Amino acid sequence: MAQSAAPLVQTPPMGWNSWNRYGCRIDEGLIRGVADAMVANGMRDAGYAYVNIDDCWQGERDKDGFIQADPARFPSGIKALADYVHARGLKLGIYSDAGTKTCGGRAGSQGHEFQDATQYARWGVDYLKYDWCNTGAGAAQRNPREAYATMRAALDQAGRPIVFSICEWGDSKPWEWATGIGNLWRTTGDIANCWSCKLGHGSWNSLGVMEILDKQEGLRRYAGPGHWNDPDMLEVGNLSDLNENRSHFAMWTMLAAPLIVGADIAGLKPEITRILTNPRLVAIDQDALGIQGFAWQRGAELEIWARPLSGHRWAIAALNRSSVAQSHVLDWSKEPLGDDLNQTFAKIGEHHFNLIDAWTGKHVGDTQNALPLHVAPRDAQVFILEPKA
Structure with missing residues (x-):
């Protein structure tokens, strides 16, 4: 079957x-x-x-x-x-x-x-x-x-x-x-x-x-x-x-x-x-790897989710569950980004990534710098991490 x-x-x-x-x-x-x-x-x-x-x-x-x-x-x-x-x-x-x-x-x-x-x-x-x-x-x-x-x-x-x-x-x-x-x-x-x-x-x-x-x-x-x-x-x-x-x-x-x-x-x-x-x-x-994402970091109201993608890329979503705006600084150097289940690791520091805003397609920085987040009530910001050449 x-x-x-x-x-x-x-x-x-x-x-x-x-x-x-x-x-x-x-x-x-x-x-x-x-x-x-x-x-x-x-x-x-x-x-x-x-x-x-x-x-x-x-x-x-x-x-x-x-x-x-x-x-x-x-x-x-x-x-x-x-x-x-x-x-x-x-x-x-x-x-x-x-x-x-x-x-x-x-x-x-x-x-x-x-x-x-x-x-x-x-x-x-x-x-x-x-x-x-x-x-x-x-x-x-x-x-x-x-x-x-x-x-x-x-x-x-x-x-x-x-x-x-x-x-x-x-x-x-x-x-x-x-x-x-x-x-x-x-x-x-x-x-x-x-x-x-x-x-x-x-x-x-x-x-x-x-x-x-x-x-x-x-x-x-x-x-x-x-x-x-x-x-x-x-x-x-x-x-x-x-x-x-x-x-x-x-x-x-x-x-x-x-x-x-x-x-x-x-x-x-x-x-x-x-x-x-x-x-x-x-x-x-629709990513070809077909790996389901997971909650990477959880705060009281703001959650950071991660999903490994094909081409050594990652998707990151900042979800504000609350009815008020939430701010957070995502420091890539402090929290290792990896998926133990699938043995996939970003190794930020050894590798650097460009950050693409998935909603707009705009380049918004890279992982060599912390990412300040300001997430509207009940909104989600989504980013794609693309390896730098």
Whole structure:
């Protein structure tokens, strides 16, 4: 199974998903409009490839058990929609669930995995998000390793390369077992449209951006090309504060996270589009080494994150978690910059680096001098360290 999953998404997948903004309020016109907007606003050319339909697209199964699209919402069918998306240089994603029903109460894939995978391949689907609702409880709950391995086998048999996104919310620690089964796996429950919060939903909670970020601690050893930790979709474009949008995006790129946008693409403000398509931030996320970043220095409110990049480069992000501006002097000579896990060390002093502001592309100094930081509330400054010739 490892060989079938590995060739896909050697860098984290990038795209869009319908759920965060629209929930069940979806139809084929919306999906077509998103594809058109991703071409028009430059997202496709920046690397965003997947247009992913989440829950509530399903209709009934036919007499042979094959799932069909909801005829009212998707009267042209998924095949025609895939053709439309493909014609624009994009890929189509779809959603199902390992239980008897999806989270939205539509038909799940349990007992129909091979039929559903075959149907997706026939339609030209390129990505499957596979959820974990209605899988039983207690001793009667389905085993997640069995459930996801079964769908992995079904996708392999279907014969079409389909990215497999495991969405069981991190409950069974999929990072420990899902390499070779999925291409990405959720590490937490759902993200919420807030900077820092915990929202109750009865039997489960959704978490703010900072809470999701904190839950990535200790997981970086499990991520790499073809198998990614997934801290859930981007709320960039949904958050009300511009600095929060910047920081959210910056930290997901430092995490080597999938960049799956959950906003109204056609209605994006230009400043949000500029965040999402910033070529240097996108390049950090998509770096070929595929090494997830880590918190290098932690203060009470200001955190300095680091991520090794290809070409002996580094990305550095200064994250202000607070609601007031923070100042700090980053003295490169006092804190060795290195990644013990991957045995990668900057050796500043022996080697010198130019500093590039990743947001603007401007040269802002080098590591022979301390870097004064003045970080606005809930903002993130990001720098790329490039070796001097």
